[in-house]
Amino acid sequence: MPGRPWRADVFHAVGDATRRRILVLLGEGERPVNALARPFRMTRPAVSQHLRVLRQAGLVGVRRAGRERYYRLRGERLREVYDWAAYFERFWTEKLKALGDYLDRGKGEGSKRRNVEEKERQ
DSSP states (O other), X not given: OTTSOGGGOHHHHHTXXXXXXXXXXXXXXXXXXXXXXXXXXXXXXXXXXXXXXXXXXXXXXXXXXXXXXXEEEOGGGGHHHHXXXXXXXXXXXXXXXXXXXXXXXXXXXXXXXXXXXXXXXX
């Protein structure tokens, strides 16, 4: 992303846990700043700074209605993050399959051991 300031980077924007929580809230629908600030233990100006980073990254949109600002999710920019993470999916898919295979083998051995132990007790 040459030529764009670091603040406009989607990865920088989603790299913060508070901003990810804001995106989840906005995924449920448009909200005014006060409603977005309510679940967080921080000042409204601090939440506004997070919203500014998200807005500069193109992840949220804003509209004014009177004195209130309403924010909404613009999820199309999250595609960059999805595409990047999708590359690594094959690695965790392979590892999870290997783990599942290992656990399946262990279940069989565990039940064999239990059968032997039960016969020994009898």
